[in-house]
Amino acid sequence: MSNSSIPAAYSPPDRLLLGPGPSNAAPSVLQAMQQPLVGHLDPTFIDMMEEIKSMLRHVFQTENEMTLPVSATGSAGMEACFVNLLEPGDKVLIGVNGVFGTRMCDVAERCGATVTKVEAEWGTIIEPSAIAAALEGCKPKLVAIVHAETSTGALTPVEELSRLTHDAGALFLLDTVTSLGGCPVAVDDWHVDAVYSGSQKCLSCPPGLAPVSFSPRAMEVITGRKARVQSWYLDMNFLASYWGSERVYHHTAPISMNYALHEALRLVLEEGLEARWARHRKVHEALKVGLTKLGLSITSQKGHQLWQLNAIGVPDGADEAGVRTRLLSDYGIEVGPGLGPMKGKIWRVGLMGHNATVANVEHFLDALGQCLE
Ligand SMILES: Cc1ncc(COP(=O)(O)O)c(C=O)c1O
Secondary structure, three states: OOHHHOOOOOOOOOOEEOOOOOOOOOHHHHHHHOOOOOOOOOHHHHHHHHHHHHHHHHHHOOOOOEEEEEOOOHHHHHHHHHHHHOOOOOEEEEEEOOHHHHHHHHHHHHOOOEEEEEEOOOOOOOOHHHHHHHHHHOOOOEEEEEOEEOOOOEEOOOHHHHHHHHHOOOEEEEEOOOOOOOOOOOOOOOOOOEEEOOOOOOOOOOOOOEEEEEOHHHHHHHHOOOOOOOOOOOOHHHHHHHHOOOOOOOOOOOHHHHHHHHHHHHHHHHHOHHHHHHHHHHHHHHHHHHHHHOOOOEOOOOOOEOOOEEEEEOOOOOOHHHHHHHHHHHHOEEOEEOOHHHOOOEEEEEOOHHHOOHHHHHHHHHHHHHHHO
16 A cells, blocks of 8 residues: 555544444543553453452342453343353243344354244333243243343333243343443342343443353353353353453453443442433433424333333434434434334434433434424
């Protein structure tokens, strides 16, 4: 490449990220990433890793020893749960009411598992009666549910699903990529055996880390496996040694991302979980009031609408993609399109973490109103 063809340094525009994620990181989180690098086995970094684990336990509301951030995005958190818990021939029951339940099925099948899907219309929740009926027909090792379906804006209540799962002798796996930090997630009270999340949504950190947590029961299954975990990188037995007291080298932790997560979790703790959830609820309610004034509404099932991800119905005759393009070009606001059967029918508006403010809601409603005129 000649000198004249080397691109200029990338200078990203300033965007308000109100899509399904990533959402904007808090300023102090971005500052934390500019700190000097240390080695990943530096004693101060190791102390910081301990603090991350302990803050993650608080945010997940768990005492699980095996709680750590996997060095990759939320999908790797998903894979980490499935590849460690499943062996070829195992049976698994998966709730499918959007993109991420569908992705879980793909991941589980690649582990050699036999998947039974419990499907619900996109935008609605997975009902306990549907899981109960499916459990009668098969004896799965694992039941997996997406708590907050980012593709549709529905929040499935999980306590009853977890109870049914355990009564059937199975493990309960939960995706909390969009819920963690934005609405209650109580891993121990809900008896969740394996849970994963992502750094880039309500934790207000850049994408790149996937917090996971495994109950002692899930760890027994992992340590007692017949076959080795299919993935070397995501094998929790190795990650346990790296993140545990032995500090056995496994991979080079993404140093700056861990600085960022440490700061993001500190901010969550400083605000307090209850206050943070209340803030997400308040901005969601404010958005709904404003949408009604514009003649618009949220399409996900009433009573189960996510606070942090709002699926807004595109009105008849509106140019769905054109509105998104104008929001971005004229107002610097990013919102998400609908996926799969929701394509062209909804805008997905995230009000997550640092971005969950009434000021952002007002700015967005004002811009949307003008784009629709
Ligand atoms: C519910 C849910 N699960 C899993 C994922 C996958 O996470 P990532 O895109 O960080 O790999 C996402 C991402 O949007 C998500 O919303």
